[in-house]
Amino acid sequence: MTQAFASEELSSEEAAAEASSCSRAFRANPHPVYAKLRETAPVCPLSPPHGVETYLITRYDDARAALADPRLSKDMYGAIDAYHRIFGDSSIALDDNMLFSDPPKHTRLRRIVGSTFTPKRVESLRERVQKITNDLLDRCPTSEPVNLLPEFGFPLPLHVISELLGIPEDERTQAQEWSATVAQTGFGPEARKALEIAEGNLRDYLVELITRKRTEPDDGLLSALVTARDQDGALTDHELVSTAWVLLFAGHKSTAYQIGNAVYHLLTQPEQKRLAFRDAGATAAAIEEIFRFETSVENGTFRYATEDIRIRDTLIPKGALVQISIAGAHRDPEAFAAPDQLDVTRPNVQATHLAFGYGPHYCVGAPLARLEMQIALTTLFERYPRMSLVGAPEDVRWLTVPFPAFRGLAELPVVLDPA
Template sequence: MTTTHDPVAAAERCTAEFRRNPHPVYAHLRETTPVCPMTPPHGIETYLITRYEDARAALSDPRLSKDMYGAMDAYRRIFGDSSVALDDNMLNSDAPKHTRLRKLVNSEFTPRRVEALRPKIQDIVDRLLDACPTGEPFDLLPAFAFPVPITVICELLGVPPKERSLMQELSTTVAQTGFGEEFKRAQQQAEENLHAYFTELVARKRAEPGDDLLSALAATQDQEGGLTGNELVSTAFLLMFAGHKTTAYLIGNAVYHFLADPAQLRAVQEDPELVGPAVEELVRFDGSVESATFRYATEDMELGGTRIPKGALVQISLLSANRDPLKFEKPDEFDVRRQGTAAHIGFGHGGHYCLGAPLARLEMQLALNGLFGRFPRIALADPQAAPAWMEVPFPAFRGLTELPVVLEPAAS
C-alpha cells in the first residue's frame, strides 16, 4: 500500500491557472497518484480520488459515510455551525435515514413525472429567449442559463415569483468557496437567512397547501416516518440549491463548448434528436460538479492501493474520473456522437445518485434546442477571448462567471 503525498494536488488546485484548466493536473494525478493524500486549506487530512474505477467504487462504498453529523468536529471546522441546520437531508445521511428521506421525495422526480413538466419548462425557455437581445453582445448566464433552472425549481417547490431573486442571491453566496473570516461570516449569514426563509415558507404551505412539491412534502410531517420540521426545511434547501446551480453552470459550460466547436454545434442543429446524447457527453466532458460532496472513512480501509485511515475525508473528482483514458477513448475530445458516454459518473453513482438527474437532462435538452433552434447563428462575442472560468480555490462547481454571446436569428 502507498501513502505518497503529491504536492501538486494541494498546491496547484488552489491556483487560478488550475481553476481555468484543471485537466492536465488531474491527468498527472491519475497517472502518478490516483488516490492522493493531501492537506487542503481547511487543514483536515483528505484523500483525492481521480481514476474512474476508484471513483465509482468509492461512490458506493458503505465504509465511506455521507453522514457529516458523524464527523461533526471536522464538519464544523470546514463549514461552520450555521450550515448544520441546512444539511439535515438525504445528501448528508446514510441508510436507513437516507433511504427514508429519499423515498419521501423520489416519487416527484421519476422520469414520468419529470416528462409531465415538459410544457412548463418549454414555456420558461421560450419566455426567456423572447427577452434576449439580438445583434449585440450580452451575457447569456444571467439572461438565460441561470434563470431557466431557478425558475423551474421554484415553480416545482412553490416559491412565489417575487421571492425568487432572494433565493438566487442567497444560494449564490452559500455556493461560494473561501476560507477567510469575512467570507465565512457572509456565508453563515446567508445560511441563516435561507433557513429562516424556508422555515417560514413551510409554515405557509402547511397553513395553505398548494399544488406544489413543498406542500406535498409538508403533508408528510403528519405521517409516521414523515419528514421532521428541520428535515423538511433542509430538504427544501437541498432541492432548491442542487436543482439550481448545477444545471445553471452546466447550461453555460455546454453553450461555451458548442460555440467553441462549430462542428458539434452543426451536428445538433441538423439533428435535434442528438441533444440527448450530447447532454450526456457534456456532463462527461466538462460537467458542472467538479467533485462529489465529502465522505469520510468510518474505518481504516484501502482504495486503489492506498491506505485511508479512519476519520479521513475523501474527495472524489467526478471531473477527473470522467476524463480517465482507461474508461473513455480520447477523453479530452468533445464528441456528441461518442459511444459509451452514458457510463459517465457526472450525476454520481450508487445510493446517492442524483435524484434530480432526469429533470436536469430535460432542462438541458429544452434549453439547448430552444437556444440553437431559434438562434442558429449564435456566436461568442469575442471568439479569441479566454473563457472566464471560476477561479476560487476548491469550488463545489465547475462553471463560467460570464458568457458574452451575440444572437442572430435565422436568415429570412
C-alpha cells in the first residue's frame, strides 16, 4: 500500500493542513492523517480551498452519531451561500433530491424510489447482473495488460443502474463522462466552467429523456418516476430531474471505485484473497470487511450545523459545514481491533461499518451495491485465479480530486491470465 508518511511523523497542525489542502501525498494515503487527527483533533477545523468554514469528524462513535444527528442538515438550500461558494449556481438544478434534503421531504423522496431497491427486488436482478459481468469480461484481453476500471469496474454498475432507470445503451457512456466531470472538478475558473457545462448537459439530457418516457414509457424506474410526477403529483418537475440524476450518479460511481479497491487489496494480499473465496459465506463477509478497510466513500456528503453543536471539546458554530470521515472512522482502534489490517474473517463487520451511512440517509442502494460486488469479485477471481497487478503495488495511482468524497484508484492495470 502507498505510504506517503506515517502518523507519528505528523504534528496535529500538519495533519489538519494536509486534510485541508488535499495534497497529493494525502490523496495517495490519507490514513496516517486521519490517525493523527483521531488522536489529537477528532473534531478538526479545516481551511479547505472552497473557503467555507468546515469541521472534519474522524472518530467512529462521533461519526456514527453525526450521521444521524438532525441538527446536521443535508438540505443545502438551507446553507445556500455556502452551497453557492462550493458548488456554484448551476448545481442547484441537479441537487433537489433525497441526498440533499431532510425529513419530511427526504422521507417522501426516499419512499418513491425505495421499493426498487428492496433485497427481494434486487435479488431478482442477479441473473441480469451476472450476464453483464460475463459480457464485460469476455471483451477484456486476457494475456496483456488491461486497465480494469474503465473496462470493467465502471461499466458494470453503470449498465446495471442505467437498465434500472431505462437509459438506452448507446447513451450511457456520454452520461457517465458528464458525471465524471461533475465528480472531479475543482474550484478554479476553468474547473468551474467545466462543471457548469457538464451539469447543463446532464440537465438537458435528463429533461429530454423524461420527455421521451412520457410518450414511450417502459418498465424502468424513470418511467415510474414520470408516472408518479404526472398522475400522483408526488414529485415536482425539478425533483424528477434531480432524482434521476442522483440515482444515476450514486448508482454507479461508488460501486465502481469499490470494485477497484477490492481487487487491488485482494491482489496485493494473497492470503486474504484465499480466505475470501473459500465459500459464498466467506465472500460475503470479505466484501463487508473491504467496505470497512478501504471504503470508496471516504467522506459523507456535506452537512451543515443548524445550531451551535458541541462534539467532544469542539464547538461547531451554526452555519458551519461538517464532513464526516467514513475512512477515518473505519480505522478507529476503539471501534475495530487492528483496524489497519485487512482481515476478511473479521466478525460482525456488516453491522458496524459506515460505508453506506447510518440513520435516515442510509444508502437506499446498499442491497444492489452488495450484489454487484459479490458477482463482480466472485466471477473475476473464478475466471482468472492467476490475475496479477501490473507493476509494484506502491506505484498504483489513487484519485487526486480536490475534494475527497471518493476514495479510489485512478487506474488498475492488471493481466487477467498471465502466461
